[in-house]
Amino acid sequence: MSNEQRLENEKQNLLAIAESVEHVSVEILDSYNRSYKIVFDVSSIADFDSGANTFETTDRHEIELNLPVNYPSVEPELRWLTPIFHPNVSLSGYLDINDIGFRWSPEMSLVVICERLWDIARFAWVDTESANNYSAKRKWNEGAFEAPTDNRLLKSADTTPLGNVVHYEKINPAASQPVVETPEVVSAEIIEISGEPQPETPVKQPEVFVIDEKSAPPVIEKQATNDDDDIFIIE
Numbered sequence: 001m002s003n004e005q006r007l008e009n010e011k012q013n014l015l016a017i018a019e020s021v022e023h024v025s026v027e028i029l030d031s032y033n034r035s036y037k038i039v040f041d042v043s044s045i046a047d048f049d050s051g052a053n054t055f056e057t058t059d060r061h062e063i064e065l066n067l068p069v070n071y072p073s074v075e076p077e078l079r080w081l082t083p084i085f086h087p088n089v090s091l092s093g094y095l096d097i098n099d100i101g102f103r104w105s106p107e108m109s110l111v112v113i114c115e116r117l118w119d120i121a122r123f124a125w126v127d128t129e130s131a132n133n134y135s136a137k138r139k140w141n142e143g144a145f146e147a148p149t150d151n152r153l154l155k156s157a158d159t160t161p162l163g164n165v166v167h168y169e170k171i172n173p174a175a176s177q178p179v180v181e182t183p184e185v186v187s188a189e190i191i192e193i194s195g196e197p198q199p200e201t202p203v204k205q206p207e208v209f210v211i212d213e214k215s216a217p218p219v220i221e222k223q224a225t226n227d228d229d230d231i232f233i234i235e
Contacts, residue, residue: 006072007033010110014038017114023152024118034067037081038114042121043150046083048139055145058082061121065110075104076113086120087140090132101127115154122150 001009011033018026023042029035039062046058062081068074078100080093088099097104100116119125124147131137139145 003071007067010067013109013111014114017111017154021154024114024154029064034071036065038063038065038117040118040121042118042152044121044123045085045145045149047085048135055085056083058084063117065113072106072108076110078113078117084121085133085136085139086123087126087128087131087133087137088120089136099130099132101125101130118154119148122148122152124148124150 011028014026014036018024023040025039025041027037027039029037039060041059042061044058044061045055047056048054049056060082061084064079064081066077068077075097078095080089080095089095097113100113100120102108102113102116116125123145126140126147128137128140
């Protein structure tokens with residue numbers, strides 16, 4: 001797939017989400033399909049007022065998504081444009097794939113990233129081990145507010161599956177093993193070695209002697225006598 005086709009597919013995937021889900025909109029910022037603004041209508045937390053010890057809520061989040069020239073070999077560039085009091089979003093708003101729990105792969109779709117951004121916006125996904133906002137991390141660990149702040153999913157149940165979407169599933173090791181059938185052993189009288197048939201082992205036949213009148217040896221008869229010596233008569 002060419003880079004141009006990949007960019008076109010990703011654009012269509014993002015627009016399909018915006019068309020099928022009322023609380024998501026996508027704006028294309030350039031003519032090369034490389035820059036987008038994603039807008040979420042979502043119940044969320046924008047900031048924390050330490051003086052008043054209260055949270056500032058919001059119902060809208062905007063994120064900028066840019067695709068570098070050498071995308072998809074390198075990951076997209078992400079920036080949260082609106083304030084959000086989230087442990088994994090720094091005050092500058094800049095994010096990388098590791099910040100949102102992914103390891104970049106060229107096969108990863110922008111739809112997967114968009115789904116994760118939505119879960120961050122509604123505080124359905126938090127990773128305190130990789131926190132960038134330590135004040136938000138502390139409040140999260142204290143259980144200072146309930147999460148998720150919005151129970152809606154990014155895609156409705158009847159959303160048509162989108163092309164070029166990579167989802168990751170655990171593989172059942174038992175199911176992934178090939179079934180090996182034991183071959184039936186067939187006996188053969190001829191065994192082939194190196195592709196050439198070998199001769200059968202000869203069967204030893206019993207020895208047969210034929211005696212006829214012409215070739216038969218003379219018969220020796222013993223005549224009885226009164227003497228002690230034996231007398232032989234040859235005919």
